Amino acid sequence: MTEEQFPQALSIAGSDSGGGAGMQADLKTIQSRHVFAATVLVAITAQNTLGVQQSLALPTAMIDAQFASLAADLQIRACKTGMLADVATVKAVVNNLKRYDFGPLTVDPVMIAKGGAPLLTEDAIAVVRDELLPLATLVTPNLPEAEKLSGLTITDQAAMRTAAKRLQALGAQNVIVKGGHLTHADSANDYVLLADGSDFWLPARRVDTVRTHGTGDTLSACITAELAKGRSLPSAIRTGKAYVEKAITDGILVGHGHGPLNHWAYPEDRDED
Template sequence: MRTVQACTIAGSDSGGGAGIQADIKTFQEREVFGTSVIVAITAQNTKGVNGIYPIPMQGVQEQLEAVFADFDLGAVKTGMLVDETYMIAVANFLKKYPLIPLVVDPVMIAKGGASLMAAEAMKEMKETLVPLATLITPNLPEAEELVEHTIMSEDDMVVAAYEIQKMGSCNVLIKGGHGANQREAKDYLLTDDGTGYWLAGPRYETKHTHGTGCTYSACITAELAKGKSVLEAVRTGKAFIDAAIKDELKIGHGQGPTNHWAFGRKERANDEKN
């Protein structure tokens, strides 16, 4: 039986809750073999980001060439890409692999508020990376940066999704976790055929949400690598991150990480009941 394989192109998180570490953990939980291309090393923990150290461009290029030359990748995701130079280099490389589904998580700001992407990179994000995306997964602040206006309501989320789709992404998932709705975290998925779907989940009283975006998009990437449709992958991703937030680990002294094994444990418990 073929082992499903995926790749994450992003930054490393020394605290283990986001970035490359969160992606690999999530791939593993979804029974997908994870590979990685590290674009930057960060010195961070649950209390914040203390430093960002980009990998030399040659090192990034050689990682890309090594991974793509050897592994049978079912899907790829990008996360933090630092600045426009790295974004262009990664986009130009990925253009050679148009048949591999690409999930773009436009990581811009860490949970603690630190900027993870240079301001000049936004133009390149729109022009070089978004058009390659099978799916782009911005949260509300990231979507506002992409469309250059505020998003205050569910109607605004729908409008923004169409605007982002016009930039070239086949499918758009706007995550509503930062929204004003106090009862539900509602996400909006606009698929390539113009159909819209709302995915709602309960909100939880917790500060342990570090790496939610990375984890959510990594789960989607893993499901796409298995051959699932975008809608199926997003639904699984929503259930995965819901469990990861609900079953908190209470790690660290700041905004702690989510629980990457919670969903799998829940699935195994259900299997045992049946």
């Protein structure tokens, strides 16, 4: 009889040297949720709270080697993707996710950094849409990302619903369309569409702060950690939203631009299981 393995989750993403987003945000979030975090590094950025100065995608052979190494030893129960850089990287990640079973997959379709730098080439967006989304248990785009993937213009909550249905039709089982970019709203409401057709809104008050670097990474990482514990998807999503809200409202001062969240924040768990 083997010992029960501690919950383990995997981040497949790029490195943020500033520590606020990317793989660093994923690691901090997953570990704060009492889940062991493993990584497949696909790209490196020279980055701080002021922006991205340089980025470099890793060779696909190194990406393959990382996947194989983890599969040979760890028992990954849930995984997520973040920055995937370019076509070759996305295809390598897709091929490995088909090869290895790392549990439910959350796709955070990272395209543009908080400061405006592109983190996914234009030609790679189609590969994410056509090849990665059909593998996703959950996809978590913000409004600009949802527009790119769905081909729709999103200006209100009705359009968020339509975009979620379009993304589900593209193959993603469950969808969160994040509403933070609806600047005319006084709240940051996210729309959740589940595989069984049920849906709900996740309301949150809008916080007047520039310390929101890594918000999307943090949400998807928290959801991934909760799934690795065996939580239901609705429970994991609600805990993720609560964690991000707490991490923003209990902010910390780091850097001189778009500062990071407070990954030490501990919201009350919302366990529906």
